[in-house]
Amino acid sequence: MADAQDRFTQGMATRRSVLGERYVAAAVANTDPFTEDFQTLITESAWGTVWSRDTISKRERSMLTIALLAALGHHDEVAMHIRATRNTGASMSDIKEALLHVAIYAGVPAANHAFKIAKATYAEMQDDQAD
Known part of the structure; x- marks a missing residue:
């Protein structure tokens, strides 16, 4: 150890x-x-x-982490880990799938808010690349 x-x-x-x-x-x-x-x-x-x-891969850890944070309502951490997908290899499609699981297993309101955060964060990331 x-x-x-x-x-x-x-x-x-x-x-x-x-x-x-x-x-x-x-x-x-x-x-x-x-x-x-x-x-x-x-x-x-x-x-x-x-x-x-x-x-497991960092991509898989990223997906798990975002799903758990979304399910628990840790919104700032969701955005931080969405930004980290640039480095983990988790795609937007991967995150969409993770958040669909959140809807089923943790509730639609948690997933709905997480989708809003993810969408806004991806837009910010795109704007950052344009600068």
Whole structure:
């Protein structure tokens, strides 16, 4: 089992590969004594342990993550992970399928709102590419 420093190092590498250098740099820059332990926890656990596993692809993890976040109503995180699909390989069609599952298994209102967020986020991403 990797030690905490190894998990943190791997977690930062995975986090950057999924969310992008700019997003992670901003999160790190905004870390203060109050949020430092939380940032360490998510870097080691979410990114260094779960997202770094090689049992399923980052594309599949992306789809699962977006579906779970949508089902739980974590709207800001849905948008963040939609933006991350640029790096994970999950297509718009993949995300549509994941959100259709949300409609059936977590409820139409959750999926409806997630579709709105996804549509707006994809439009922003397209605008960013045009700049």
